[in-house]
Amino acid sequence: MSVPQTVARPEPAPATGARAEAQPGVPAVEVRDLVKIYPRPGGGTLRAVDGISFEVGQGEFFGFLGPNGAGKTTTLEIIEGLRRPTSGEVRVLGVDPRRELDQVKRLIGVQLQAAWYFSLLTLEEMLALFGSFYPKRRPPAELLATVGLTDQRRAYVRQLSGGQQHRFSVAAALVNDPEVLFLDEPTTGLDPQMRHSLWDLLRRLNRDEGKTIVLTTHYIEEAELLADRVAIIDHGRIAAIDSPRSLIGTLDGLGHIEFATPRRIDNADLGRLPGITRVESTGNGVEPGSAAPATYRLAVSEPKAAVGALLDWSDRAGVELRGLEVVPGSLEDVFLELTGRELRD
């Protein structure tokens, strides 16, 4: 199986002088050969980020998909200037966070995976305070309305539920009306309704206001639904990077056919049919005539042709196909293929 690495990596733009506005044509984020080595507790080192390169265009919605410990937060926080890379280059809208950190901070909005706030300031006081650090800002009332926390505007953060705190974090990331928004698992812990409304908000920010969004997530459907392009990251490396559609397309096929048979049939017979690229089977209908059904999962490149051929073949061979189902390809298939791991916990 081969997934093309999209390796568009021109030289990073030279760091430019202080600007408050984004330059057209410059990528929103450029990362080149990024490495972060941590000391491992108890000795040794850990390459948490192991040579990552990618680019995010202005106005793009970019997703980082990876399991726990893959290196998503580390990568994001290096770009945000919160952690120092061991080696590698980073540019945000052409600005080097190691040289002009404050300039980068003015251009970006950051939602941290875990954030704490002043304990004795209300939500609106905190947003007003944070906003005052920037030349460009959004009014607290508007921000709170955006994330549905208007009624809590006079509350302290500790008086919010977990999901409300999450939403407040998103509001706090928007105080400076940022050009590039970094969100580290913004929907983890949200109920389905809130998750959908946050998705709507992010899409609005991206489509209507042209914000560049870089988001990490555990949720495959989230990446598939929102992101223009997705990087699948595992063990500190990018395993694949492309649009969800192309990623799914590069998998063995575009989808799967699943069915069961009362008796075992030879995988090779199925593999010879047109449009079928791979055959997996489970179940032990090994001896002919056995009652235990065997189940099959066929990866297909052209579902229509494959289904037709399969039905013809079953007629000819006199094999009964039970529970025949055509499953469209998903990012989850790509993820499993690339990382060999289930993402859901």
Place this chain on the structure above:
Amino acid sequence: MTATLRLAWASTRQLFRSREVLFSMVVYPGFFLVLLVLFSRLQFETSQGAASLMDLWLTGAALLVVARGNGHAFLALIATYKSTGVLKRIAVMPVSPAQLIVAEVIPRALMGMLTAGVFLAGGRALGADIRLGPALLAVVGLAAIIVVTGLSVSFVIAGLTKSPADANALEGYVNFPLYLFTGAMWPVAAFPDWLQHVVGLIPYTGIIAAVRGVALDGQPLPAFGPELAIAAGWLALLFVAANRAYRFAQ
């Protein structure tokens, strides 16, 4: 600059919403003054004459208590900022650790000045031999320096430790010698000559000497130039160290 002032205003607000103001400005000075009245007949004799414990402690231990009390509450707060991630959230924004430090120090310096004033005026009302008027102003100003020095020490401690509990422990070790050697509890004149020179270099010693000179003996503040210079040197050093130690970086 405006960011610093905004932050300072925010921390003032938070301070007044906490119970700390009540404890440090009312409850604790009240308790301390009652204690001094109970011991009002105790005297220290040194080669330079006699001094009552009440006078000595009001111009020494009381100020150190104000400084360390502020420092302690403050240490708990900033160590928590560091361990929980408030500092990291601030680091996301174009605000420097120095701005955060200054902003957190301003309301505490003001509170320390007020508390010192409460102590001295209260002590005077209870019979201490303390000069008021211009001397009180000078003392209140010196109290601000003591408090700010104490806060800088707290910033350094918070920077050097990883959890509020560690910070607390380290602070305990730093505090004890301060009470013993700065002249807060008994006159420095009681120490052997060589030790008097050594303790003169501790951050608080010179200021306490200046407070006593101004409030008890009616000397002018400029007479304590060398002492104030040492204190100012410490303050600058601690501020630089605090700014380096207390920041978010991984």
